[in-house]
Amino acid sequence: MTVLPYPLLWFCLTVMWLLLNGLTLGHTLLGAIVSLFACWSMASLRPVKPHIHRWYLLPKLFGIFLYDILRSNISLVRIILSKTGERRSGFVTVMLELRDPSALSMLAVIVTATPGSAWIEYESRSGKLLLHVLDLVDEESWQDLIKNRYEKLLMEIFE
């Protein structure tokens, strides 16, 4: 076990500390110590350690994510406020190749946080994912969205 097991986490936590307490030299020091302590606690959990290869792609993912949320917000508002009847909701099955738990979690958060799609069931043995979508125009476009827009990018980042 190294002295600093999760540098990125440590950095983020220090930033969090500074966000909470304000940016001073004292708090930078204190935050660094507190974050270090927190990182050690994290290490004791022995999580499956993610291997982030291309961390510079993360902002891109984040941007896509924000944009998609915005877009689906609008469409969902429209759906809710319009008359029901013509819309069809349903389940979509996607076979995922992604296996890294952290990456999967990220995907799950993205899918679920985006209004209109919900992560329902994932079978880790087969990689089969069951989604529920509110506006099911055609199944393939959703599969395509998951596979090409998110999974590909995530696999690039993580594997």
Place this chain on the structure above:
Amino acid sequence: MELVLSLGIGILTASGVWLILRPRTYQVIIGLSLLSYAVNLFIFGVGGLKKNAPPLLTDGADITSFADPVPQSLVLTAIVIGFATTALFLVVMLASRGLTGTDHVDGKEKAK
């Protein structure tokens, strides 16, 4: 605000009292929780209601402009003790259920 809060306290109390008079331990624990909300709010209320005047001292502020900190500290103590006793009641209720086989407060179902 006083009227609303006292009404709220009243409703919480009534619901709580109703529940603690019920025969199932689970009803009693929910009732006691509601009652402790009511009582905490009551304690809180006796200091008088002030909006946006938390007792966090700033330099040069007039002390009369702050909400009364004493009821607040009393409520904090009450919350902690209430939490502890709720946990205890829960466990006793489980122990009673385990030993008697029923969740009736008397440890046995009422004879018909």
Place this chain on the structure above:
Amino acid sequence: MSGVILYWSILSAQFILVLTMALVLYRVFRGPRAQDRVLGLDTLYVTAMLILLTFGIETGRDVYFEAALIIGLLGFVSTAALAKFIMRGEVIE
């Protein structure tokens, strides 16, 4: 002017948010299933957090921030536990 705009917008926002809570609560009460209620509680938490943020703006104080932060970070713990209970009949296995 700024004060008036802010006052009324925040008041109306708070009102809308409370209305939101009321609608959600109706669902919580009606159900029909436990999952609806739990989802409702989660939404109540989030809405309450939003009210706290607007209250912070209304009062111009940042002392209510922690309460909102705690809802944001820890509010899900109880609903997640409820969800797991529905699924597994047990919270901690």
Place this chain on the structure above:
Amino acid sequence: MTGALLPILLLLPFLGSLAASFLPRQGKHVLPAWLAASVAATGLLITASLFPFVRNGDVVRFTLEWLPQVGLDFALRMDGFAWLFSLLITLIGLLVVVYARYYISAEDPIPRFFSLLLAFMGAMLGIVLSGNLILLSIFWELTSLFSFLLIGYWHHNATARDGARMALTVTGIGGFCLLAGVLVLGHIVGSYDLDKVLASGDLIRSHDLYLTALVLILIGALTKSAQFPFHFWLPNAMAAPTPVSAYLHSATMVKAGVFLLARLWPALSGTYEWFFLLGLAGMTTLLIGAYFAMFQQDLKGLLAYSTISHLGLITTLLSLGSPIAAVAAIFHMMNHATFKASLFMAAGIIDHETGTRDMRQLSGLYRFLPITATLAMVASAAMAGVPLLNGFISKEMFFAEAVATHADSILDRALPYVATLAGAFAVAYSLRFIHTVFFGPAPKNLPKEKPHEPPHWMRFPMEFLVLACLVVGIAPNYSIGPLLHTGVVGVLGSATPYYSLALWHGVNTPLIMSIVALVGGVVLYISLQRYLASCDDGTPLFRHLRGQRIFERVLVTVSWKWARWLESRFGTRQLQPQLRILAAISFVSAFLPLYFSDYAPGLPSSIDSFDPVFAAFWAIGMFSAVGAAYQAKYHRLAALVLLGGAGLATCLTFVWLSAPDLAITQLLVEIVTTVLILLGLRWLPIRREQIDEAATFSARMRRFRDFALAAACGLGMALIAYEVMTIPVPNTIANYFLERAYSEGGGRNVVNVILVDFRGFDTLGEITVLGIVALTVFALLRRFRPAPDSIAKPLQQRLQAAFDDARPNRETGDTARDYMVIASVIMQWLFPIIIVLAIYLFMRGHDKPGGGFSAGITLAIAFLLQYLAGGTRWAEDRIRILPLRWMGFGLLTAATTGIGSLLFGYPFLTTHSRYMELPLIGKVPAATAMLFDLGVFALVVGATVLILIALAHQSIRTYRVRKIEHSMMEDG
């Protein structure tokens, strides 16, 4: 100097009793007897030696301060009357000890017998020597207690137990009445001192409370002396060993009642009430005692009723209120003791030798026991009042007083006839005693073969007493004369009348009455002889009126059946009625002040602080609360969720009304509580809505009543809350805190400064409560056994496992694993974040919302989340939380911080606060209160985690019950 002899005389028997009780049970059984005899002999010697000091109406005193505030002193006082009784007690005590040494079998627990006998002797001496009425009633109760133990000496016999209980109950009630009466006397006189009371006769008799005091004291005396209508215990006390009967139930204890009457005679007698109450009781007892005695089949029963009758005689004498009658009473007390004790001894010898006391079995014993028979005949003659024996003289005095007029009433006029009739009865039963037992054919079918004379020393006490009967009867003035005079002067003092103990007063009415009684008695016996020889036990006309039966029935009915009924009527073992009463009483008492004042609360003139948003979210809060109440029975999860809604409204209120600390704490506690309740839900039984028991009318009424009660409580609470919120705020102690929180407490968050500094002691207690609860939860859950229907895994888990099994591409447990796979990753990543948040909350608590408690709960939630994410085993494989250590550390840190100030001479929990300048970092708050808060933090973490983990462990315990006992949370 001589006064010091009194405590010695009194304490000696008690010391002897104590010593005897420690003597070995087996082995030399004569040792206790020797001990008892020497104690009694010493007592007799001391008494004798005191004679010169009391003979002329002098009084020997000894006073030790005991409870002077209430006038209870250890005051001993021996006048002539007390001396006479001391003589009686010690002398007959000595004789009984000698007798008992032969009477009590070697297999009996001998030390106990003599120990109790000596203790009784001490108690009896206490009664006669008490110079304080309270002290007297103390010894009075002691005689009851020791009598109870002596009657129950053979407690394997049901009759002994019943007799003992009855004696104790009756005399105990009497004792309580006596105490009350004495208290009232004390109230009248202003003192319990005997001298003062005796000197205040006129005051007492003219007081409003005289009758109260009199009745209470008479009940005490009459129960003790077995007077009608309390006489029935004495025959049942005959289950006691005969020496006990001889001592307690003829010579001493039963005399305590008449002793008391004589003792208080100067203070209480002379009124019509006294005459009427006492006379009625005495005459009735005299007559029915004698009547009953004739029909007894048990020798001791005969003697017991005879005793009752003779005591009635004494009581009658005392009731008359004339000094001469009092003299006669005192004289007869002595005489009766002498002949009755010897008769009991005779009965004991007969019983001992033949194995029975039933007069239908006994016959012609003269041929076997000639000496005993002779002695018994003389004693019986004394009992019958035959001339030349002591009983004759006192009986003559009684007859003389009977014909004299005292208070003109039917009672007074009936007395001569009653006396004569009772005299005749006495002659009849005395004759029967002698004739049936000693004469006639030889007995058949005796339980014991071949009776013979007892050892000489067993007979000696009888011989001595019978001799006394003779001597007194023949030469009263030279034997008992001076002694009696001493006693009489002790009671009557200067009012002592002239009296004559002469045998011959010429032919007068009393003599004629005596002759009539004698002849009538003989005739009566002869005519009844045939009937008596074969009749059943019991008295004609009264056969069905058995005092014992009635007493037992009444006792059982009152003290058991009625008590049971009343207990169930006015008490309950159910919780709901208790809570109902509690709610109702709380409601009423909170409103009483309002009801009793003319103040009418009103609404405020203007509602200027109305906040629509606040009102709106309270509408939500109220709806949630009612919803929770509505759903809690069948929809537990719904109720829990709605409870959360109410909690959220509470939390928002705290924010709205300037209490950010409370909001944070409320939120955190709410989260933990929800999880806790969920952890518990798993063990509750399934409840289905279709079981509807509310259909019956009574159930609906019950619900309506509860609803009304709940509504009343809610309304009341709302009203009081509204009142207290709208009255002008008083000048509170809060200002002091607001002024000094920063300058002296070193913190800007006043609430936190109050918690850790101004009122840190409360916080110390509060965390202790949390700690205690955690320990209790742990202890309870270690012994937790789930109900049988909860042991199986929840249905969902079984279904999901079966689902996995049924599919070729899945393995058991896949569903569970896949379910949490995403969530657990997120929860793990949240772990360090929450830890940072906890530290943040802790560090800022003194100045901003936060503090040790909220930080502690936050950290506990961080741990909880890991348990939730990965399960108990997974989590404990990775994080080893030692909750008890955390708790111990927390408590000790908090305490040590407080104690630290003692080292500097300051009181416990005095804080030291200062802002320190640290290099690079700058101004940092460094109050010792922070250290205290650290203790709070640690305790809260430890306690909360302990509770959560202990609950969580129950789920895995069922699978590995045995392993759990050793590995689970043994703190390491």
Place this chain on the structure above:
Amino acid sequence: MTAAEDMPLWAAIIVSALVVIGALLALVGAIGFLRFRTFYERLHAPAIAASWGAGAIVIASMLYFTVSGGRPVVHELLIGLFITLTTPVTAMLLGRAALHRDRAEGNAGIPSDPIPYPVLDDKAKGDSRNTAP
């Protein structure tokens, strides 16, 4: 509300607009939550409040405190981050739980499965411990 009075008008307007938009989004979510017919549909509704509903108000708060305090105040970002991380957890767990219940009860409206859920006993048809309905 002295700080609010000092605020430049443009900032006040933006803050007001964001706050109201955020609140309205939350309201729309609630309406959806009320109107949708199946649980799976309702599952989507709260996401509006948790995503841009929250986002708008968080931004409003940041803007407000930055402008009124005269220095950047961005700690509200943490709230946005956390809410984005945590609300999906509940939604996912609930969605799966609902799926289990529908499967176990044999309800329609979920992807059909060739192998039906096993029936353990008579009571399995109803619901499991304490959660009914």
Place this chain on the structure above:
Amino acid sequence: MSGFSHHLIVAPILIPFAAAAIMLFIEERNRTAKALISLASTVLLLTVAMFLMRSAHGMDSPNGEAGGVYLLGNWPAPFGIVLVLDRLSALMVLLTATLAIPALGFSLARWHNAGAHFHSLFQLLLMGLNGAFLTGDLFNLFVFFEVMLAASYGLLMHGSGQQRVKAGLHYLVINLASALLFLIGVSLVYGTSGTLNMADLALRLADLPVERRILLESGLALLGIVFLIKAGIWPLNFWLPNAYSAASAPVAGIFAILSKLGIYIILRLSMLVLGNDTLPMASMARDVLLYAGLATVVFGAIGVLASQALGRLAGYSVLVSSGTLLAVIGFGGATASSGALFYLVSSTLTMGAFFLLIELVERGQDAGASMLAVTMEVYGDVDEDEADDEIGVTMPATMAVLSVCFSACAILLSGLPPLSGFVAKFTILSGVIGANAPTATSAAWITATLIILSGLCALIAMTRTGMRTFWASIEGTVPRVLVIEVAPVLILLTMTLALTAGAGPVMRYMDDTITMLSDPRNYINAVFEARRIAEGAIKP
């Protein structure tokens, strides 16, 4: 009290607290170490308590130097929390320690092994009790009340089992409800008077405007209910016999003081708050105490008679003694009140001994025996054909000792001489109807009658039970009793004997206590005249 010894006032709270905290670091299976710590702590507590009592008795004029007032955190009254040592609190602290040692000793034979954390909970119970006795602050009283209650929950259910848990559940719910009432009451007091300090409250009572005074009275009434519940007043006492009889012997033994805590606070508050009759409710409150106390005596006596099992009999006896005390407090009068204090001490020791004894006695009985004996007594006339064997049966030594102890308890409970129960009752009665009573009112007659009758009921019930236990069932197994179990009983009973012998000095102490209490100014002045330790050295 000056110098360092002044700090001893807080010691009765800190000693058990520290002992409990240290024990958390010791493994559960190392019971010997825990027992030693617990014992050491309790003995130390007794020593300190004796010292405190001596100092309290020495403080003749407390307004002179305020020696018995301890300012926690060095904050002056009424702002900080104060501990007040006077004769009454010293007495209660000493009584607690006196009772604790035998109870603890008894537990060492076997009970402390019956579950986890017995010793910690025991010590924390002592902490809670001592804190409640010493504190002069109303909210702090709540906190220590809760400490005491929390520990009592754990101890009550120590050893688990259906009976205990069922009784524990009721006990818990009742006390949770009463804790809520406590909070409402305290907050009403604060909201109307602006203070939490009891002395300050008494001072502020005089000039409250009517609308606040009424609410304050409501608050005080609610507080009164809480303490009356604890004291076991009828009809709020149905939980008590169940709880006390279900508790394990040493726990029930120490519980004997718990109901006295309610009495103590009632006494303290009634003297302080109702003392100067500033409240119109004062006389009504006294009447309530008197008549509800008497109702409790009646109910307790009925229960005593109706009890089959000894444990319940003892539980009802607790009610009788509580009722007696409350009635006498309501009745008032110096002599009766002194007698009540004496009675409080005596009955606490008695109940402690009795609860310990019950377990030893019942150990020898088979389960159904007691049931059978009573039913026989009721329905069948006892078999009269029993062999009249006039040879006694020798009791084994154990039974002899137990029967002597039992007799002593019976004598004490029924108030018969020569033990302290008689002295106590006699003093009370003397103040009610006897030589020390001013006038004998009808209330006095009722009180005296009921007190005497309750003694009679105890006598009847105890005789019945005692005879059945010791006389009728000699064939039953002789219980295996350890010296360490019977010694505590003997110690407690010896103390009642000592109490009788030393009744004079003890009653003088009680008189002084009542004299002190009857003038609230003594207490108020002492609290307000306590001075902080000079500033400068430690405060910034």
